[in-house]
Amino acid sequence: MANLRTGIAFSLIALCVVAAVFAPFLAPFDPFRGGADALLPPGSKSFILGSDHLGRDVLSELIFGARVSLAVGISAALSASVLGLVVGSLAGFFGGWVDGVLMRTSEFFQTLPRFVLALVIVAFFGSGIFKLIIVLAVLSWPPIARLVRAQILSLREATFVEAARLSGMGSLRIIAREILPNALAPVIVTGSLDIASAILLEASLSFFGLGDANLISWGGMLNVAQPYLRQAWWMAVFPGIAISLVVLSFNVLGDALNDALNPRLQETA
Amino acid sequence: MLQGTNLIKDFRVRLGLFRGNANLRAVDNVSIAIQPGETVALVGESGSGKSTLGRMLLGLIPQTSGALSYRGTDFSQLQGDAQRQFRADVQAVFQDTSASLNPRRRIGDNVESPLIFNRRLSAQQARSESAQLLERVGLDPKTFASRFPHQLSGGQRQRVGLARALASQPKFIVADEPVSALDVSVRAQILKLMQELQAQDQLAYLFITHDLGVARLIAKRVMVMYLGAVVEEGNAADVFARPAHPYTHALTLAAPVPDPARARPARHLMGDIPSPLAPPTGCRFHPRCPYAQAICKTEVPPVREFENGHRSACHFAEQVRAG
Numbered sequence: 001m002a003n004l005r006t007g008i009a010f011s012l013i014a015l016c017v018v019a020a021v022f023a024p025f026l027a028p029f030d031p032f033r034g035g036a037d038a039l040l041p042p043g044s045k046s047f048i049l050g051s052d053h054l055g056r057d058v059l060s061e062l063i064f065g066a067r068v069s070l071a072v073g074i075s076a077a078l079s080a081s082v083l084g085l086v087v088g089s090l091a092g093f094f095g096g097w098v099d100g101v102l103m104r105t106s107e108f109f110q111t112l113p114r115f116v117l118a119l120v121i122v123a124f125f126g127s128g129i130f131k132l133i134i135v136l137a138v139l140s141w142p143p144i145a146r147l148v149r150a151q152i153l154s155l156r157e158a159t160f161v162e163a164a165r166l167s168g169m170g171s172l173r174i175i176a177r178e179i180l181p182n183a184l185a186p187v188i189v190t191g192s193l194d195i196a197s198a199i200l201l202e203a204s205l206s207f208f209g210l211g212d213a214n215l216i217s218w219g220g221m222l223n224v225a226q227p228y229l230r231q232a233w234w235m236a237v238f239p240g241i242a243i244s245l246v247v248l249s250f251n252v253l254g255d256a257l258n259d260a261l262n263p264r265l266q267e268t269a
Numbered sequence: 270m271l272q273g274t275n276l277i278k279d280f281r282v283r284l285g286l287f288r289g290n291a292n293l294r295a296v297d298n299v300s301i302a303i304q305p306g307e308t309v310a311l312v313g314e315s316g317s318g319k320s321t322l323g324r325m326l327l328g329l330i331p332q333t334s335g336a337l338s339y340r341g342t343d344f345s346q347l348q349g350d351a352q353r354q355f356r357a358d359v360q361a362v363f364q365d366t367s368a369s370l371n372p373r374r375r376i377g378d379n380v381e382s383p384l385i386f387n388r389r390l391s392a393q394q395a396r397s398e399s400a401q402l403l404e405r406v407g408l409d410p411k412t413f414a415s416r417f418p419h420q421l422s423g424g425q426r427q428r429v430g431l432a433r434a435l436a437s438q439p440k441f442i443v444a445d446e447p448v449s450a451l452d453v454s455v456r457a458q459i460l461k462l463m464q465e466l467q468a469q470d471q472l473a474y475l476f477i478t479h480d481l482g483v484a485r486l487i488a489k490r491v492m493v494m495y496l497g498a499v500v501e502e503g504n505a506a507d508v509f510a511r512p513a514h515p516y517t518h519a520l521t522l523a524a525p526v527p528d529p530a531r532a533r534p535a536r537h538l539m540g541d542i543p544s545p546l547a548p549p550t551g552c553r554f555h556p557r558c559p560y561a562q563a564i565c566k567t568e569v570p571p572v573r574e575f576e577n578g579h580r581s582a583c584h585f586a587e588q589v590r591a592g
Binding site for chain 2: 158159160162163164165166167168169170173178181182
């Protein structure tokens with residue numbers, strides 16, 4: 001059951017990645033070019049998922065939209081993980097005032113309401129995919145930093161670390177070989193969950209018209225679909241399904257990684 | 270060989286935001302000397318400071334005051350080759366067999382670490398020697414070297430722990446409750462293995478345990494700790510046959526006897542070990558002691574000495590000893 005769920009999630013993510021990478025070859029139409037065939041329902045005139053108010057093919061827009069969602073999700077989560085890993089390691093290893101300053105800083109960022117801050121920044125500095133990635137990374141690193149710090153604090157006292165000291169290993173080697181590999185697993189898991197929340201946040205911002213206007217994104221498609229909900233449900237439903245499925249898939253992926261990275265569960269998984 | 274004199278270890282404990290810090294004296298003025306090849310049992314309840322003393326002797330944590338020396342050289346003066354020699358000579362086996370092995374590294378890897386770092390063997394030499402070590406502790410290297418710690422039973426993991434300690438070719442092993450987490454049948458196997466290894470390599474053991482039966486079986490000399498202080502020490506035979514401290518006496522009475530006909534009247538220790546944050550005045554044992562008198566509440570008992578270095582810190586040691 002769990003394997004089936006994981007398999008479906010992996011397939012959906014793989015599909016999404018393929019769509020994003022090969023978008024120009026896979027899309028049946030140019031998603032940027034409209035035509036006279038506006039608001040046609042799915043199945044008509046080779047518009048498999050219908051056409052929007054400007055006569056653009058919804059399927060082609062979906063395929064190109066995968067690029068934005070994945071790019072934003074993965075880059076934001078990756079930058080947040082790296083930042084969190086560095087900050088958390090420094091705080092955990094050095095302790096004292098370094099720890100104090102870094103942790104208070106992370107608490108400050110955690111108290112900021114993510115969505116509102118993203119709105120404010122985009123409203124002030126304009127929308128753009130890179131700005132969005134930076135905003136998301138800046139808002140997502142604190143939980144990872146705190147996780148890494150807690151891991152390192154407990155691993156520093158672990159018996160096998162004492163055993164490593166007794167076996168003559170130096171401090172740097174103990175950090176690199178004994179502590180960090182054991183601290184990394186939860187970061188990878190949290191990182192994959194962060195991909196999902198970054199995708200969701202990007203979609204929300206685009207839905208409010210604060211996304212990158214020059215790119216097609218799923219959230220943006222929802223935004224333009226609003227006035228046409230009664231006439232053209234397909235304009236809203238398909239990007240909505242895409243967002244839900246991808247977010248869900250990354251959450252399932254996080255779960256699966258959590259199990260796979262736990263050495264104690266390796267034979268049963 | 271290894272000597273600690275008047276060792277004290279304080280830990281700073283944070284009580285809470287407005288209550289400030291307190292000092293926890295985990296080890297209070299303990300002196301200990303380990304001779305080559307001997308086994309000393311360190312006995313006491315949880316929280317008596319046994320493990321803290323062990324970790325100080327291993328050089329894992331610094332003492333607050335007192336002196337530690339290895340082969341006549343103070344720990345702080347150990348440098349270069351002498352330091353490396355000390356690191357290899359003084360090893361440990363731990364209680365929690367799953368926490369003492371890196372869960373992400375294979376058994377062979379775990380055993381090779383001391384060969385590579387303490388003994389500076391090449392990776393190839395380390396691999397073949399770790400296989401020999403696993404064989405020595407009764408594990409087939411073909412089966413076990415490539416497994417992960419969680420795939421082994423507790424007894425097997427403790428054998429790996431022993432192999433890893435032996436890898437440094439030590440003279441002295443601090444064994445911190447090495448069999449407490451194991452099943453009774455496995456316990457006997459590990460104890461026997463430890464005795465065999467000791468005979469082969471002339472190892473000295475500091476055997477930390479709360480199990481008097483184990484202490485009696487394996488040790489020539491016994492030290493009994495209560496709330497950070499040594500209350501009684503001496504040859505195992507003397508201490509167990511004629512305990513001279515009421516605490517040891519109570520422990521011997523509490524130890525189970527595998528014969529209902531010989532079952533002794535239960536005179537258990539009353540209550541729990543007091544908080545080391547606020548140790549009792551005078552003799553630390555007086556709130557739980559059946560022999561306690563007024564003097565015990567006010568005056569710290571001096572150490573009394575009997576034959577064969579049998580010592581007890583009790584105002585009424587003679588009476589206790591007479592039974």
